[in-house]
Amino acid sequence: MYLCQPKRLPHMKNWFLAALGLMLTWMVSAQEMRIMTFNIRFDYLPDTANAWSRRSAHVAQTIALDQPDVVGMQEVLHYQLADILENLPGYQSYGFGRDDGHQAGEYSPILYRVDRFTDIRSGQFWLSEQPEVPGSMSWGTACTRIATWMVLFDREVGDSVLVVNTHFDHVSDLARSQGAMMIDSFIREQAIPNVWCMGDFNATLEDDALEPLYDHFSESRHTAASTIGPSFTFHGFNGSGEKGHIIDHIFYRTPDWRIQSYEVDTRFFKGHYPSDHFPVLAVFQQQ
Numbered sequence: 001m002y003l004c005q006p007k008r009l010p011h012m013k014n015w016f017l018a019a020l021g022l023m024l025t026w027m028v029s030a031q032e033m034r035i036m037t038f039n040i041r042f043d044y045l046p047d048t049a050n051a052w053s054r055r056s057a058h059v060a061q062t063i064a065l066d067q068p069d070v071v072g073m074q075e076v077l078h079y080q081l082a083d084i085l086e087n088l089p090g091y092q093s094y095g096f097g098r099d100d101g102h103q104a105g106e107y108s109p110i111l112y113r114v115d116r117f118t119d120i121r122s123g124q125f126w127l128s129e130q131p132e133v134p135g136s137m138s139w140g141t142a143c144t145r146i147a148t149w150m151v152l153f154d155r156e157v158g159d160s161v162l163v164v165n166t167h168f169d170h171v172s173d174l175a176r177s178q179g180a181m182m183i184d185s186f187i188r189e190q191a192i193p194n195v196w197c198m199g200d201f202n203a204t205l206e207d208d209a210l211e212p213l214y215d216h217f218s219e220s221r222h223t224a225a226s227t228i229g230p231s232f233t234f235h236g237f238n239g240s241g242e243k244g245h246i247i248d249h250i251f252y253r254t255p256d257w258r259i260q261s262y263e264v265d266t267r268f269f270k271g272h273y274p275s276d277h278f279p280v281l282a283v284f285q286q287q
Contacts, residue, residue: 001024031157031286033257034219036068037165037198037248038279039254040084050237050272052080058274066265071111072165072198078103090114094122095148095165101134101257103282108148108199110165117152120160124148125186127166127179141175151192152197157286159256162192168209170262176202176209177224187253194248197251200277204246217251220262220282226253229264229278237276239266250282257284 035070040059063071063084071091078082080204081093099105101124112119127145128136135144147166153219154161160274164183169175180201187195197217203210221227232241233248261283268274 002060014199015271020203032069032156032260033161033284033286034066034068034070034281035163035196035198035250035284036063036066036071036279037074037200037250038063038071038115039074039167039200039248039275039277040076040080040159041275041277042077043080047237050276052083054272055231056080056083057110058272060084061269062265062267062274062279063088063091064125065267066110066258066279069113069116070163070196071243072108072134072148072163073111074106074107074108074165074167074200076107077105077129078107081109082151084111089178089197091121094150096124097258098126098144098146098168100136105144106167108146108165108167110148110150110163112150112163116156117154120151120153122148122150125182127175127182131182139175139178140172142171143168143169145169145175145179146193147179149186151190157256159194160186160192162190162195164195164197164199165202166197168199168201168203170202173207173209176207177212180210180212191226194254194256195252196254198280202247204244205249210249217253218259220252220259220280221246224259224282226261228261229266231264233264233278233280234272235276235278237273239268239273248277248280252282252284256287258287259283260285274280 095109125131128138
């Protein structure tokens, strides 16, 4: 009996160390996907205390600290985008102004890590009855509204993903509903399994206008294993908001990725918030 123990103990120890090594290898190799949506507030002259010149570096710093792989931003003017990219090495962007399809009006750009992704194909369409016509408006929308999309090849996992970023109208419920149906239809046409759709939807999940999206996609806050931050995203630069009023969402349909955490990022710099919206960050792990 005692003669067997010295022979078996090293074997058990080796087995345990091998198993531990495999587990650690899996933990290190498991891939993350960090997705952010961030309404940065357009450069509005009456915002004296919160002027863009005071916030520009803080917007870029917020993104850098959260380390997203992909960021969908809203209310971005051309020079604001240039400022952000100048202060945010390692990212490229895609998207154009909503008024003319070039540089006029707000962008809803997608930023992505260049060390991880390759732009396979990309585009932008208008949330209107004439989706290919720059500046087109329909359904009583107060502003021109767009959706920006990218098919990105993820070199870390060797597969492509679809990312859609948008900003829905703040006045017309019909425009929001039609926009949701357009985006849902567009995503179905792409036949790509792993999809993230993010943006400022100017609607909570209780709004029927979002039904085409929450019927076919999961929403990050409601499905994450871990949730951090308040239950509102718009705060008007003062950090306070209406409880339950989350209008910035990250929807997803990702058979190859499992959501881990969700955060409404409330950081501020020297007493000032980088925007009147809190950014939202969702972290996924490859299955």
